[in-house]
Amino acid sequence: MIPPLPRPKRKNPVLRTRAPLLPPGPRSRAALGLTAAAALGRFELQECAACGAVQYPPREACHRCLGVELPWRRQSGEGELIAETTIHHSHDTFFRERLPWRLGMVRLDAGPTVVAHLHGGCGTAPARVLVGARLDKAGQGVLVAFPPEEVPNMADDRQLREMTCDPKYRKVLITDGKTAVGQALVRAVCAAGAELVWVGHAEPWKKLPGLEQIDAMPGVSLVPLDLTDSRAVREIAGEIGGKVDILINNAEVHRTQGIASRSGIEVARAEMDVNYFGLLRLAQEFAPAMRARAADGQSSATAWVNLLSVFALSSFPGQGTYSASKAAALSLSQTLRAEMRPAGIRVIDVFPGPLDDEWNQTLPPPKVSPEALARAIVAALRDGVEDVYPGEVAAEWFARWRENPKALERELASQS
């Protein structure tokens, strides 16, 4: 039985805020394959290309036939918990302050025996379990054994919550509430149990549809936030930066042009000013405060979400300057991730295909609805993944990009 997460008490401002610690992060290059898959929410292990044997721990050669081609393949994770322990002692500083901690040894149906964090809903050994991969606070892939079926309060498991960024009882900043995506996000994080939601809106004198209804929702408050104004970003960070647990940066400028279709750089500059420099301004002002609160009790600062585009991977020439601004933001986001990692704060990049909005009016379906995008972002927070490709178009283009980026470049050029 997993007790439901209690609503956090108000923070005592006199007490010292606990400094963030990380579980052991070093890994061999082979083992980073587990991390790479977990970042996408997948559980993959190496399988020998020659004989098919599933391998664990990750390695350089097949334990059965010595083959050295060991591609990572998705696993069902089904297996039997054959032994378990609860540790009450650890030499590691991260675990020391989180004891006791439950671990299991699982014989996967696919063959190998794995050591895994044991979810509180799992029965005592021997028991059937479902092993999955998660990113831990250090941002590295680890294995978690889950009960084979959903149990009540599954996401509230104390150990699991150290690996996820669940919005429940957390305070969220959504940087742009004027768009359909922003408003869908507000509704989605509220439905997911967020404690407070700040919703940014530039140019507050403009009365845009939907804002009033958002503002009227309990726990939601509008804050003036223009990402092109360094001073304004600093001011709002000074006001709420020390309270934000999850920052979702969905503000963007989106125009549809390549190079030859328009003269001058004004529109491209406007895109960069929000999509790239806006992220940089936000990161400079909000990231330090979030890092400092990364281990601040049950509802610590936990995640930063950037709304990018699948065009960040490879340019869609019909929206060439927009693609370039998202590519710049992707690169900056990797830097932000590197800088957030010592605190254990997850940086989540969202790469949707074309959204079903006015700027993609001429594109054929399928297009991602704002509601579906918001759902995907909340799911990413709950699963603690790093990279999300919501919608069929994004999933397909990502698969094409992984397999052959040059081919995708040609394919995108011919679609424009």
Added chain:
Amino acid sequence: MTRAAADYGDVVVAAPVTVPYVRHSIRSAHHFVARALAGLLRRAGLAKSEIDGLSLASFTLAPDTAIGLTQHLGITTRWLDFLPLGGASGVVALRRALRAVQSGDAEVVACIGADTNHVDSFRQSLGSFSVFARDAVFPYGSGGPNASFAFLTSHYMQSFGARREDFAKLCVAQRQNALHYPHAMFKKPLSLEEYLNARPIAEPLRLFDCVMPCAGAEGFLVMSRGRAEALGLPYARVLSTMERHNAFAEDPIQLRGGWSLDRDRLYGSAGIAPEDVDLVQTYDDYPVMSMIQLEDLGFCAKGEAPEFVRRHSFTTDGSFPLNTCGGQLSAGQAGCAAGFLGLVESIRQLTDGNLARPVEGARFALAVGFGMITYDRGLCSAAAILARAGDGA
């Protein structure tokens, strides 16, 4: 069918030496190697120049290995071995050295296991122990082998009905033995209640199921019988040995070690049966491993060790003397020296060089090696049967 190994002829072991253990030391491992070597020379009445083979086992010599120690200690050898195999290093060193002397590659081999222990060195060693441990165990928080052995212990209890009281019996008896051994780290008796109520470490393991890391060294010399007699050194004979690595890799969890593969050959070559053995030194890094070794080495059937434990006293003056100087659980675990502890104690028992209480009339001793938990199980299994001079086939 594997060809039977040749016997060890006239090659013998002598000069059991223990450098007393300390919980922590500010000295490096080199210090303990030097003291062990000096102790061996003193014991044998040999000059440094008369040692022409060196076998060294240590986890804390880095960046040095055995070769660096030849210069450090100013010795010239014509045979050199470095075997950082933890709990198996003693028996494996013995096997190599016996053949070296037998074949004439060396005349006198000093075998030494030594490690230091700084206040923080155990924690620091954990992350660099093996690639598999760093990738697949260390990130899960257990910090060392405790969790791995907690899995094995709980699985063993579940499979064979062992109770906490059965493990307690071994730990309490070994503590009893240790009270007569001047170098033991633990000097007070251990009661059943203390064992059962000790603070939990990794369930079902509690504090007294776990060894205490410390600094120290163990060593012995391998030479021809003629040389030992010329030196007036008491010696023991080695009747038979085995080592086996990564046995039963297909077992989902470790309930047996490589001993069961080689047991028949081990006793066959020695010309004795398990019931002829007068004292056993298991590799007792956790009491469950003693039970597994007693089964795999033929003292009882698989799964029957709990019942076997209930039948015996394990003290030096009782039935089935086990870990006669207290084992690691009471003497302490000085890194790779722990892999030598049982051998060195066996040689003492068979040469009347006792520090602990002697086992009356002991003729045959079995010393077991086990070690190297690079992921979820100990990979090395080893064992040696030793005989008092004049006894055995």
